[in-house]
Amino acid sequence: MFRGISSLWAGMRITGKYFFSPRAIVTQxxxxxxxxxxxxxxxxxxxxxPHDENNQHACTGCGICEMNCPNGSIEILTDxxxxxxxxxxxxxxxxxxxxxxxxxxxxxxxxxxxxxLAWGQKFEHAVFxxxxxxxxxxxxxxxxxxxAK
Amino acid sequence: MSEEIIKDxxxxxxxxxxxxxxxxxxxxxxxxxxxxxxxxxxxxxLIPHIGYIHRGIxxxxxxxxxxxxIHLTDRMDYLSAHMNNEAVCMVVEDAMxxxxxERVKYIRTILNELNRLAxxxxxxxxxxxxxxxxxxxFYGLRDREMILDIFEESFGSRLLHSFNTPGGLMHDVxxxxxxxxxxxxxxxxxxxxxxxQLLTGNVIFQERAKGVGFMSxxxxxxxxxxxxxxxxxxxxxxxxxxxxxxxxxxxQFNEILETGGDVFARYQVRMAEMRESLSILEQLVDNxxxxxxxxxxxxxxxxxxxxxxxxxxxxxxxxxxxxVSDGNKSPYRMKFRTPNFSNLFVxxxxxxxxxxxxxxxxxxSLDLVIPDIDR
Amino acid sequence: MSxxxxxxxxxxxxxxxxxxxxxxxxxxxxxxxVLVGLVFLLMYALIGLFLVYLERKVCAIIQNRVxxxxxxxxxxxxxxxxxxxxxxxxxxxxxxxxPLLFNLAPFIVIIASFLAMAALPYAKGLQAIDFxxxxxxxxxxxxxxxxxxxxxxWSSNSKYSLIGAMRSGAQxxxxxxxxxxSLLAIVVFxxxxxxxxxxxxxxxxWWIFKGHIPAIISFIVFLIASTAEINRGPxxxxxxxxxxxxxxxxxxxxxxxxxxxxxxxxxxxxxxxLGATVFLGGWMPFHIGEWEGFNQIMDYIPSxxxxxxxxxxxxxxxMWFKWTFPRLRIDQLLTLEWKYLLPISLFNIVxxxxxxxxxxxx
Numbered sequence: 001m002f003r004g005i006s007s008l009w010a011g012m013r014i015t016g017k018y019f020f021s022p023r024a025i026v027t028q029x030x031x032x033x034x035x036x037x038x039x040x041x042x043x044x045x046x047x048x049x050p051h052d053e054n055n056q057h058a059c060t061g062c063g064i065c066e067m068n069c070p071n072g073s074i075e076i077l078t079d080x081x082x083x084x085x086x087x088x089x090x091x092x093x094x095x096x097x098x099x100x101x102x103x104x105x106x107x108x109x110x111x112x113x114x115x116x117l118a119w120g121q122k123f124e125h126a127v128f129x130x131x132x133x134x135x136x137x138x139x140x141x142x143x144x145x146x147x148a149k
Numbered sequence: 150m151s152e153e154i155i156k157d158x159x160x161x162x163x164x165x166x167x168x169x170x171x172x173x174x175x176x177x178x179x180x181x182x183x184x185x186x187x188x189x190x191x192x193x194x195l196i197p198h199i200g201y202i203h204r205g206i207x208x209x210x211x212x213x214x215x216x217x218x219i220h221l222t223d224r225m226d227y228l229s230a231h232m233n234n235e236a237v238c239m240v241v242e243d244a245m246x247x248x249x250x251e252r253v254k255y256i257r258t259i260l261n262e263l264n265r266l267a268x269x270x271x272x273x274x275x276x277x278x279x280x281x282x283x284x285x286x287f288y289g290l291r292d293r294e295m296i297l298d299i300f301e302e303s304f305g306s307r308l309l310h311s312f313n314t315p316g317g318l319m320h321d322v323x324x325x326x327x328x329x330x331x332x333x334x335x336x337x338x339x340x341x342x343x344x345x346q347l348l349t350g351n352v353i354f355q356e357r358a359k360g361v362g363f364m365s366x367x368x369x370x371x372x373x374x375x376x377x378x379x380x381x382x383x384x385x386x387x388x389x390x391x392x393x394x395x396x397x398x399x400x401q402f403n404e405i406l407e408t409g410g411d412v413f414a415r416y417q418v419r420m421a422e423m424r425e426s427l428s429i430l431e432q433l434v435d436n437x438x439x440x441x442x443x444x445x446x447x448x449x450x451x452x453x454x455x456x457x458x459x460x461x462x463x464x465x466x467x468x469x470x471x472x473v474s475d476g477n478k479s480p481y482r483m484k485f486r487t488p489n490f491s492n493l494f495v496x497x498x499x500x501x502x503x504x505x506x507x508x509x510x511x512x513x514s515l516d517l518v519i520p521d522i523d524r
Numbered sequence: 525m526s527x528x529x530x531x532x533x534x535x536x537x538x539x540x541x542x543x544x545x546x547x548x549x550x551x552x553x554x555x556x557x558v559l560v561g562l563v564f565l566l567m568y569a570l571i572g573l574f575l576v577y578l579e580r581k582v583c584a585i586i587q588n589r590v591x592x593x594x595x596x597x598x599x600x601x602x603x604x605x606x607x608x609x610x611x612x613x614x615x616x617x618x619x620x621x622x623p624l625l626f627n628l629a630p631f632i633v634i635i636a637s638f639l640a641m642a643a644l645p646y647a648k649g650l651q652a653i654d655f656x657x658x659x660x661x662x663x664x665x666x667x668x669x670x671x672x673x674x675x676x677x678w679s680s681n682s683k684y685s686l687i688g689a690m691r692s693g694a695q696x697x698x699x700x701x702x703x704x705x706s707l708l709a710i711v712v713f714x715x716x717x718x719x720x721x722x723x724x725x726x727x728x729x730w731w732i733f734k735g736h737i738p739a740i741i742s743f744i745v746f747l748i749a750s751t752a753e754i755n756r757g758p759x760x761x762x763x764x765x766x767x768x769x770x771x772x773x774x775x776x777x778x779x780x781x782x783x784x785x786x787x788x789x790x791x792x793x794x795x796x797x798l799g800a801t802v803f804l805g806g807w808m809p810f811h812i813g814e815w816e817g818f819n820q821i822m823d824y825i826p827s828x829x830x831x832x833x834x835x836x837x838x839x840x841x842x843m844w845f846k847w848t849f850p851r852l853r854i855d856q857l858l859t860l861e862w863k864y865l866l867p868i869s870l871f872n873i874v875x876x877x878x879x880x881x882x883x884x885x886x
Contacts, residue, residue: 175766280766
């Protein structure tokens, strides 16, 4: 019986210790710390297509990401326009990304042959309308980056 | 039809007092429904009803490539996501006869143990909460947060990190990886005795747990109860020892066996496994060899026609993967033998005759994850 | 008593004489009853809301969290916001329930705790009714609450509720005995059941110090048994949310649920206040035998502060229990009462009677 009471007291000592050490509080004050909140650089927030300062991206519209996506979150609409030499060339028209269907498996980013996709750190995805979760990743008027050969 | 069911279930011809625990119930930790027949406070029998979160993962696998299957296995036992990934990866590597680099093996083993620790911590807090000690929940989650931060830094996600890929890993781990694990080990070594003082030693807890839900070794083997639940009954079933994979043959660790067979024995096994995992981590974390983080794999994996089988030890028991391939890029049939499915159905055997409160303790001690049962 | 500056009798007496100057004696009594009722209503709501806030904050700090901190400074208005939410929520009618009993149950529970508050001495001269059987009265009315709980469980037509109510019935009926016997210990010491007399008898030292070891034993028994009687952890089997979702009030919603909730916290206040009054001297300041200087300094702290300080000290201990221990099982609960607490307190009573007969206490 004495052992029982001392075991109860041991438990009460632990909770009592934390009661008198308010510095042990681990809660993060989320909306207030938004300014200082820094996500890890590898954080999987959403799939993005990085554009450089000339509004150029690296996507060739090959469709490998669409093929590798397990959930059909990616749809690629391509266009054919003539290039400088007059040949018809495939370019990306719209890279449609359904965030609502994405399971963040990273296969699109991993398999992209031209490294056109990357993770974005934005995680506040709550919207009132589901259609807002369907995003077009290539910015309007953007062009494919031509590498000097 | 439906009226007959209602008459059967709710009224009951022999005036059994039947209550449905679940699908929405605080202590089934998911959408499990237990049809419990009571006599006063005593449980006469119980029938588990499953399938509320069935997603057809095995069938979905048949339409996906092997790389894509990985991310589905995350969603079975979400608390041992990494072990599930590794099982599929190892099947594919076996079939393709790919030798993965040593570095990958070490990192995978470290991740296994980290994941097992995180899972056991979550089990500890949920188990305490089932028994009414609400503070355990927050202490467990507080310490688990450090592991999840390590995961987030290296993989970008905290729970469902599809970090494995056939042949290796998605990326190399973050440069901070080793330091943060060492930091965690020294932190958690200090916190683990608190767990014991708060819950293990508590006389009320011991009264609640000792002698409750006895499962004999024969029952455990008969129902295929594996993992810590089976080892609490003295059933030696640790795949890490029986058929070592990864870097498990290079580390010293003990298989934890308890012979009590009751809730307290299963509790003790998990607590001891946490200590064991810490010691495995300590042995491995400084010895990660340099090298590639993935072996050379073709972009499209086609397994040679045939049958392949591999099993791993997840945080809850033995996960076996069985693949039949017809030479295409997706499997002809994929079968997962998940630990929770077997662990659940022993409940009727060991819970009959106990009180309602004991039933909660038993289901907590089996550490069920419902999506793993339903798949 | 050396100082009368904090004697509430002067305040209440002046109110009485002011009212007597204005109306006939019958009306004076009526007005005073209404006034006292209003004061109690206000106090009830304020203490109840504050206790809910306090519990959330205490458990948060124990669990390394912040707790409510959005509404008002440090979340002080959180419980008021919750109350408004509960007032506005729909009262869901339960099919095949017994509507009369279903609606009656919360009122019985809350009235029982209301009645008990009347007899407590809050400060020097601040007590609504000074019964000569005060201890007995508080015990009697506070155990009325179990009727409400049983009715709630029965009339809800829910299996979880019924199990919760049955557990609660078994639990409260058993633990009533230990609470009664441990209070009886002090009744034997002070020779009176009147709460004011019990408080006066502690002017030269509280009973927990004066009564040697038996008083400490009965204090501990009282603490355990009263925690069980008010259905709080580790004895919260009646609502055991991991087993019975919410026990007897599973089917209640809106303000009817709030009544149960509030009554639970007020019961905690009442048993703590009773414990503070009987064992820790109520509003009586902390006095040590002959140390006149020390005693006079203690007298300068108002008696209300003493009373609420002791009460909240006991409340904190009860909260500390709840947030540390796992819940007992129903058979262990009854074993604890009938095999341990009851024999101990019976033996304790005999011991105390012997002590008092021999005159071995201060």
